[in-house]
Amino acid sequence: xxxxxxxxxxxxxxxxxxxxxxxxxxxxxxxxxxxxxxxxxxxxxxxxxxxxxxxxxxxxxxxxxxxxxxxxxxxxxxxxxxxxxxxxxxxxxxxxxxxxxxxxxxxxxxxxxxxxxxxxxxxxxxxxxxxxxxxxxxxxxxxxxxxxxxxxxxxxxxxxxxxxxxxxxxxxxxxxxxxxxxxxxxxxxxxxxxxxxxxxxxxxxxxxxxxxxxxxxxxxxxxxxxxxxxxxxxxxxxxxxxxxxxxxxxxxxxxxxxxxxxxxxxxxxxxxxxxxxxxxxxxxxxxxxxxxxxxxxxxxxxxxxxxxxxxxxxxxxxxxxxxxxxxxxxxxxxxxxxxxxxxxxxxxxxxxxxxxxxxxxxxxxxxxxxxxxxxxxxxxxxxxxxxxxxxxxxxxxxxxxxxxxxx
Numbered sequence: 001x002x003x004x005x006x007x008x009x010x011x012x013x014x015x016x017x018x019x020x021x022x023x024x025x026x027x028x029x030x031x032x033x034x035x036x037x038x039x040x041x042x043x044x045x046x047x048x049x050x051x052x053x054x055x056x057x058x059x060x061x062x063x064x065x066x067x068x069x070x071x072x073x074x075x076x077x078x079x080x081x082x083x084x085x086x087x088x089x090x091x092x093x094x095x096x097x098x099x100x101x102x103x104x105x106x107x108x109x110x111x112x113x114x115x116x117x118x119x120x121x122x123x124x125x126x127x128x129x130x131x132x133x134x135x136x137x138x139x140x141x142x143x144x145x146x147x148x149x150x151x152x153x154x155x156x157x158x159x160x161x162x163x164x165x166x167x168x169x170x171x172x173x174x175x176x177x178x179x180x181x182x183x184x185x186x187x188x189x190x191x192x193x194x195x196x197x198x199x200x201x202x203x204x205x206x207x208x209x210x211x212x213x214x215x216x217x218x219x220x221x222x223x224x225x226x227x228x229x230x231x232x233x234x235x236x237x238x239x240x241x242x243x244x245x246x247x248x249x250x251x252x253x254x255x256x257x258x259x260x261x262x263x264x265x266x267x268x269x270x271x272x273x274x275x276x277x278x279x280x281x282x283x284x285x286x287x288x289x290x291x292x293x294x295x296x297x298x299x300x301x302x303x304x305x306x307x308x309x310x311x312x313x314x315x316x317x318x319x320x321x322x323x324x325x326x327x328x329x330x331x332x333x334x335x336x337x338x339x340x341x342x343x344x345x346x347x348x349x350x351x352x353x354x355x356x357x358x359x360x361x362x363x364x365x366x367x368x369x370x371x372x373x374x375x376x377x378x379x380x381x382x383x384x385x386x387x388x389x390x391x392x393x394x395x396x397x398x399x400x401x402x403x404x405x406x407x
Contacts, residue, residue, distance in 0.1 A: 069401065071394075088107045188249060196339045356382060
């Protein structure tokens with residue numbers, strides 16, 4: 001068995017195939033295994049999520065039913081149990097996210113590496129596959145540096161095209177296409193969103209917690225998220241923006257009008273917020289500035305943008321602030337609008353949306369319905385999920401199923 005790709009899906013598939021008794025060669029183009037694993041979860045590797053199976057499927061916007069067999073046969077408990085067995089215990093954090101106890105993504109890769117080597121997997125690093133061709137009794141896997149590996153079965157686990165610096169450059173799509181498979185349009189998912197907001201230059205480095213964000217497409221709210229949102233030179237990011245990005249990217253590709261409406265005070269209704277602002281003003285000196293009021297309500301980075309949006313000078317005396325201006329301030333705090341004009345490219349996307357068409361893959365085995373002995377696992381498939389460990393779980397579940405080499 002030739003497994004192409006040494007990420008989470010590929011390592012899981014190779015380990016399972018070796019346990020099933022196959023002679024396994026893992027071919028990885030990079031100088032080390034699990035290069036993308038090292039950067040997931042901000043270097044800590046969010047390996048899975050303890051959400052129950054129904055909630056897990058809700059986190060997958062496309063083809064969730066395709067994963068039914070894979071996800072039920074290899075659950076988050078199986079992932080953590082496997083890592084524990086391989087010497088890497090895990091812990092559960094906020095939102096059901098699971099990390100290695102050490103907080104080191106490298107420990108996850110090392111655990112899988114140890115498991116594969118103990119099972120007899122032959123691992124070839126710096127080995128890039130140029131082409132996969134059907135041959136008598138199996139496949140010829142042609143290598144770019146010369147030479148051909150003959151394999152009875154091939155498992156393609158090359159990832160997508162997100163974070164291409166980790167080696168995810170779309171090779172698997174080429175292999176699938178040449179072997180007769182349909183590859184659906186690929187685009188960035190879980191990626192920062194670009195805004196044309198006139199005050200965006202003031203927002204770089206801003207992080208807002210416990211906010212509510214609505215994604216509005218052509219005037220209609222299509223999704224709402226609660227949590228953390230941030231701003232950087234890459235665009236609007238953080239967990240909230242990333243979860244909104246898949247729908248936003250699709251809408252932008254379709255040339256629809258997209259915006260994010262941000263409620264920075266979701267726990268307060270407008271009347272309560274009005275009363276709070278009036279109390280803050282009553283406790284201030286008449287000669288203090290409007291900016292000082294804003295500093296009591298929002299982070300420093302937002303003072304100038306909000307003042308400009310209200311067309312109220314930040315150095316206006318607080319005694320001159322009218323009820324009408326307070327009401328306009330409330331409208332901004334409860335619904336600041338960020339027009340979305342673009343999205344960050346694959347270099348910044350956590351995962352790839354699109355890929356090998358799931359209708360052409362047996363969901364009970366991950367084997368191609370077009371080419372016997374050809375299997376797919378992980379991000380190369382037209383599967384992606386929200387943040388929180390769900391994409392890693394997809395990689396492990398599909399990799400494990402592919403590695404069973406069932407017909």
